[in-house]
Amino acid sequence: MNTLFATLRVDERDDRVVVTLNRPEARNAISGRMISELHRVCDLLEDQPRLLLLTGEGGVFAGGADIAELLRRGRDEALQGINSRLFERVRRLPMPTLAAVDGWALGGGAELAYACDLRMASPQAVFGNPEPGLGILAAAGACWRLSELVGESVAKQVLLAGRNLEAADALAVGLVIDVVPAAELLTQAHALLDRMARSSATALRLTKLVVDSPGAHPVADDLAQAVLFEGTDKKERMTRFLERKRSQT
Missing domain, CATH: 3.90.226.10 (2-enoyl-CoA Hydratase; Chain A, domain 1)
Structure with missing residues (x-):
């Protein structure tokens, strides 16, 4: 405190x-x-x-x-x-x-x-x-x-x-x-x-930035997604998702 x-x-x-x-x-x-x-x-x-x-x-x-x-x-x-x-x-x-x-x-x-x-x-x-x-x-x-x-x-x-x-x-x-x-x-x-x-902190930050950005949303979407696509967080989360899905089949 x-x-x-x-x-x-x-x-x-x-x-x-x-x-x-x-x-x-x-x-x-x-x-x-x-x-x-x-x-x-x-x-x-x-x-x-x-x-x-x-x-x-x-x-x-x-x-x-x-x-x-x-x-x-x-x-x-x-x-x-x-x-x-x-x-x-x-x-x-x-x-x-x-x-x-x-x-x-x-x-x-x-x-x-x-x-x-x-x-x-x-x-x-x-x-x-x-x-x-x-x-x-x-x-x-x-x-x-x-x-x-x-x-x-x-x-x-x-x-x-x-x-x-x-x-x-x-x-x-x-x-x-x-x-x-x-x-x-x-x-x-x-x-x-x-x-x-529990979500990616970087994804939350960029999502908020895009939502709050005036105009030019397609460009903002692309740039933010490009940053996330290169991050290890995205790869690790998607890999865990696919592994859970495979284990359930």
């Missing part, structure tokens, strides 16, 4: 890093200090690519950004993209990322979850972007990322009409991969990461 963080619990393992947003007294509101500490997590994962599991302490994922801090920010801070730069960095991490969401994921908390590759929820999970009620917009990715995840109509219901997506709604529109009891959320999240960890 990494004890060098004040607003996070960071558990580094061989194949994954587990990060718990840990400001339960503030519903895990995303403060400037938490942003800085999450950048340090990104440093770790860019230096040594591993899967990321992101969750929240105390039955809440993140109730939003720290409103007291937002109140003090002006034009210059907005132009710095304090939250949006971090969330885009999370989006671009080399290996797959999973948000395990229990309870509220609102405002910046929802946008952080949207930035992950996958989301799993408890029945108590609620996603929402109430920023216009505070006189601002969801400027850390939701205005364009949510449309990509759930389609324009649902995104506008959330961003303009103030609709919250409860767990069943989020599952129905494909925002989350599964809804599981809160007591089993982390266990099931780790099981999903275990399944991914």
